[in-house]
Amino acid sequence: MTAKIEVHDFNLFYGKNQALHDLNFQLNEREVTAFIGPSGCGKSTFLRSINRMNDLIPNVKVRGQIKIDQQNVYDPHQDLVELRKHVGMVFQQPNPFPLSIYDNVVYGPRIHGISKKAELNEIVERTLKQANLWDEVKDRLDAPALGLSGGQQQRLVIARVLAIQPDIILMDEPASALDPISTERLEELIIQLKESYTIVIVTHNMQQAQRISDQTAFFLNGYVVEFAQTQRLFQQPTQQKTAEYIAGQFG
C-alpha cells in the first residue's frame, strides 16, 4: 500500500475556536477511507481541508500539513485550480447545476479548456457509464438535470467529478439524502470506483462504513480517537470511546 494522502500535525481554527487537533495519519491509494463520528466532531471540516474548500470560509486558519503525493497542499505556491482538478468532491445534498445533464458533465472539462465536441461527447458517455447512470439518461442528455431523482442526481454529480479526471474523490455524507435503494446503488458504485480512485467518505452510517471502507477513522471533538483497518476498528476497538460509539452509547 502506498500512502496517497499524508496528514502531519494538522490543526484548524475557526477564529479562536480550534476545530481540529493534531491530526496524524495516512490514507492509502485506491482504498476507501471512512470518517465516522457524531455531528460536529470535525470529520466534514477535515474533508473540506483536503481540497481547501475551507478557504471559502472567512477566518479559517490551519497549522500543519496535508500532503498529496508528497506535495503539501497548504504550500503557499499551491494552485487551487490544480489541486481541485485532482481532488474531486461530492456533497451531502446532490447539487447538480440547473443546466442539462450533458452540460453538467462537461462543465469541468470545459473550464479546463476542452472544447472539441467529439471529445466532450466521449467524456459524457464514459463518465456516465462509470457512474452507472448512462442507461437511464442516454436518450435525454439535453433534459434538465434537476428533473432527475435524488439518487440519479448524486450519480450525475459523481460523473461530473469523474469528468475532470481526479485522483482522489472526497464524499461528504453522499447518501444521507437518498432512499435505501439509491444508497445501495451508490455504495456499489463507490466499491467499483475504488479500483481507480482513492476515496475518502464521511458517513453517519456505521454499517455503511463497514460495507464499503478499508480503513476507518473515528473523530470526536476535533480529535481522531482511533484510526485502523475497518474490520479491526469495529470488531476490536482499542479505545474506550470508540467502543462506546460503535455500540451506540452516544451519537
Add this chain to the structure above:
Amino acid sequence: MEQVTNLPNKKLEETSLAEELRSPAKKLIRIEQRGRIYTLLSAWILIITLFSLLFFITSKGIMPFIHGEITLQNFFSTHWGPTSAEPGGPFFGSINFILGSLMVTLLSALISAPLGIGAAIFMTEISPKFGRKILQPAIEILVGIPSVVYGFIGLTLIVPFIRNTTGSIGFSLLAGVIVLSVMILPTIVSMSVDTIQSIPQSLREGSYALGATRWQTISRLLVRTSLPGLMTGVILGMARAFGEALAVQMVIGNSPNLPFQLMKPISTLTSVITLNMGNTVQGTPYNSVLWSMALILLLMTLFFILLIRLMTQRGKQG
C-alpha cells in the same frame, strides 16, 4: 352487563361534545366575516379601478379613429402638424414619437443592463461587505431621487456638456438616453442582486470544487442560471424608461424628428403628451390624438409585463 350499563352514559358525553363542535362561538364568526368583507371589498375596488382605467383610455384612444377625425394612415405617418392649415392637414403622424420612445428605451437599456448586472455581480460575489455597506444604500438613494431632479441635473450638466463638446444644441436623443440610463440603473441592479443572491451556495461550492475560478463560476454558472431573473430586471427597467415623461421631456429637445441621430433633438410619446395636454381643447382631434398615444403607451407597458411573466415562468421551469 357492564358494557350495557356503560353505554348510555358514554353516548351522552359524546353528544354533548358533538354539540359543542357543531356550534362555534358567534363572536368568532362575526370577526371572520368582517375580515372577509374588508379584504374582498379592497380587492374589488382595485379591480374595478383598473378596468375602468383600461376602458377609459382604450375608448378615448380609439375614438378619433371610429369617428373618422383621424385616419390610421395619418396617425402612423411621420408628418406631425396638428395645427397645420396646409391642404390635407392637420397632420397627426405619431410614428416618430413611437420610434423615439422605443429608441431611448432600447439605448438606455443597452447602457444600463451591462453596467447594472456588473455592479450586481460585484455586490454579491466579489465584495459583499462593500456592496452591503456602500452600494446598497447608494442605490436606494438613486431610487428615491424624484424624476424632476434627474431632469434638472440633465438640463444643467448634460445638455451643456453635449453642446460644448459637439457643437450641437445639446438637447438631444443622447441627453435623454444618459438621463434615463441613470434612472433605470437601480431597478436593474436591485433585481439582479436579488436573483444572484437567490442562487444556492451549494452550486457555487460545486463549481469551485471542480477547479473553477471565481470568474468562471460567475460567467459560466451564475449568470447562466440567473439569466431569466436578470432579463426580468432589464425589462422592468425598460418599462420604467418607456413610461418616464418629465425628466425626458426636459432634456430631449421636443422636436418631431425621427430618432436616428444621437445629437438631434427628438420627441417621445410621453414628452408629446405632457407638453400638449394643457394646450389643447377637449374634444378636438388634437386632444384626441394624445389619448391615442396614451393607449399605445399602455399597450407597450402591457407587452413588457407579458414579457416579464414569460421570463419568470421560464425561470421556474429551467
